[in-house]
Amino acid sequence: MDAQGIKQCLEDSGLRCTPQRYSVMSFLMEHAGHPTAAEIFEGVNRLDPRSSRATTYNNLRDLVQAGLVREVAMEGRAARFDAKGAQHHHFICDKCGKVEDIDWYTVPQPGSESLGKRIVRECELIVRGLCTKCVPRRASQNSSRVVSAV
Amino acid sequence: MDAQGIKQCLEDSGLRCTPQRYSVMSFLMEHAGHPTAAEIFEGVNRLDPRSSRATTYNNLRDLVQAGLVREVAMEGRAARFDAKGAQHHHFICDKCGKVEDIDWYTVPQPGSESLGKRIVRECELIVRGLCTKCVPRRASQNSSRVVSAV
DNA sequence: ATTTCATATTAGACATAATCTAATTGCTAT
């Protein structure tokens, strides 16, 4: 997406397109690897304009609230972020913690008898296991069996 | 589950059944509300024996590694824990952050063309929205529409 | 062009969650 597109995107969500906010959004769109807030802060400040740590956090909060960015909470580690482009699921590696996109497919919602009066906004599927780099060579199918159905 | 059952459970997983570890496991089994580490620490120390904060964290780590306990990472807030009893999904409230159990049902795994060489250990479904307490009275179905399929 | 004023940014202090360290204690096997 080009600069004008990002600007449009922000303003459609009621957010002013400030240089700092633009940088965060732009960085996320060209770095699909689910960076942490610290990585985003570093990344946008490698080039001008300088943005402060607080502003990076503020803008990430605003972008998440506006639904343009997704925050993925990690056990023990720093949260990771991605621009909500095409819908997709996530794979999280047990060993290295890497977050990878998985092609989107529809997942059935819980039945209304389970949900009661709750109002559903979204369903999120997280697949866990070992990423390509962490799968041991000649992995025996015994040691880490692929689950059959879940 | 009775005391002997918990002891068995721990030892089957190669964990010694120490008083502190037992307390954590027992507390989680009788408090299904997804407590934080701090709440567990407080809870087990209301009665003897006294357990330290470090030990509470250590034992939670051990129990998660052994697959007896699940850790649910929360954006910004402290992680929450539950004893892995019957399989179930989770509902997380956008507003108050409460984690609630949702009846389990099978969710289709990603196809092997998406997974590549990755090895899947589990698929986790997280439903997000407003919990019963946070749904506004006479909620108009316009303001927060139930997603049709996801 | 100037004023106005809500919004955004900033540095750094602060808060919270989680981990680490090094000393001690408790088990279990011999």
Added chain:
DNA sequence: ATAGCAATTAGATTATGTCTAATATGAAAT
């Protein structure tokens, strides 16, 4: 009893994220 490993402990430390209060910015009104 002794040895040796595992577990616990208090407190320090790190990591992550939030808050504050002062300043800057930009869009709208005059």
